[in-house]
Amino acid sequence: MRAALVLLAALWPALATAEPRPVIVRAEPVEIGGGTLAEGVTVAGAWELTSDDPAFGGLSGLWMGPEQIVLVSDRGHLLAGRIAEGGDAPLGLAVMHPLVDEAGRALTGDWSDAEGLARIGETFLVAFERDHRIMRMRADRRLAPAHRPADAYRLPGNAGMEGLAALPGNRLLAIAEGREDGAFPVWLIGPEGTTRGSLPALTRHAVTGADLGPDGLLYLSQRFYSPAEGVSLRLLRYALGDDGMPVPESAETLAALDAGSGIDNMEGIAAVPGEGGGIDVWLVSDDNFNPAQRTLLLRLKIGGGDG
Numbered sequence: 001m002r003a004a005l006v007l008l009a010a011l012w013p014a015l016a017t018a019e020p021r022p023v024i025v026r027a028e029p030v031e032i033g034g035g036t037l038a039e040g041v042t043v044a045g046a047w048e049l050t051s052d053d054p055a056f057g058g059l060s061g062l063w064m065g066p067e068q069i070v071l072v073s074d075r076g077h078l079l080a081g082r083i084a085e086g087g088d089a090p091l092g093l094a095v096m097h098p099l100v101d102e103a104g105r106a107l108t109g110d111w112s113d114a115e116g117l118a119r120i121g122e123t124f125l126v127a128f129e130r131d132h133r134i135m136r137m138r139a140d141r142r143l144a145p146a147h148r149p150a151d152a153y154r155l156p157g158n159a160g161m162e163g164l165a166a167l168p169g170n171r172l173l174a175i176a177e178g179r180e181d182g183a184f185p186v187w188l189i190g191p192e193g194t195t196r197g198s199l200p201a202l203t204r205h206a207v208t209g210a211d212l213g214p215d216g217l218l219y220l221s222q223r224f225y226s227p228a229e230g231v232s233l234r235l236l237r238y239a240l241g242d243d244g245m246p247v248p249e250s251a252e253t254l255a256a257l258d259a260g261s262g263i264d265n266m267e268g269i270a271a272v273p274g275e276g277g278g279i280d281v282w283l284v285s286d287d288n289f290n291p292a293q294r295t296l297l298l299r300l301k302i303g304g305g306d307g
Helices: none
Strands: 005-008 021-029 041-050 059-064 069-073 077-085 091-098 114-120 123-128 133-137 143-147 163-167 171-175 183-190 193-200 206-212 218-226 230-238 252-257 266-273 279-285 295-302
Touching (some): 059 279, 069 114, 114 206, 123 163, 218 266, 230 266, 230 279, 252 295
Parallel strands (some): 005 091, 059 114, 059 266, 114 163, 163 206, 206 266
Antiparallel strands (some): 059 069, 069 077, 077 091, 114 123, 123 133, 163 171, 171 183, 183 193, 218 230, 230 252, 279 295
């Protein structure tokens, strides 16, 4: 896809006590190559995102709708914009505001480490680690407590519920980055309560994001990092059982991209209907506010036409 990516102004309601501010975001196309892609999977575009706003970065959770992209950062900010393709200037305007609690106070410190994002109906849900919990965004854009799994306190501080996916029936699937006995803890949260399960780890990669695709399958982003080997990404797909839990035996590896492919610390994921059919899987990287890292937005196309 040759067209430049542009982040345009979002229509995002103002917070009563934390006014959103416009943020200029530059999107420069970059090349992603090498790695292993399953049949029918192609790289359909990649962009390095930059901004002069000091709060820009650390993007860990991603949600995409037909006309809007919403991201959360691990320093307690929300970034909302629109994606448009075309034009010569990869430049756009987005809106950013701090995440705030029910009293309108901006989240800070360990309380602000947002890692996962999902939407049920008109309600956004945000998963946090360090203080492991899920919060819902009210109509006034303030965050209210939603769920805190009883055994989540056992998770390592920096390995919480990074995978968050909305399921039919007002249910939410939360998957931890950290492992217990070689498997990722999984919680299925619904109107009738919470079910605890697990998903065996297939490689050394840890879960960093989850989304339910339009095909009814679960898409997981997984990441591994070591100083010697750099960062690598695995994109997996699972069927869901009748109980809503991922079926381990159904695992498919759709993409395996290592440091030499040009990726970064890919975390947030969104699986949406693709142009010309098929599914577009979008991934965003968390740069950890490290000058040696980049914020990348990556688009993989699965099946469908050339879109």
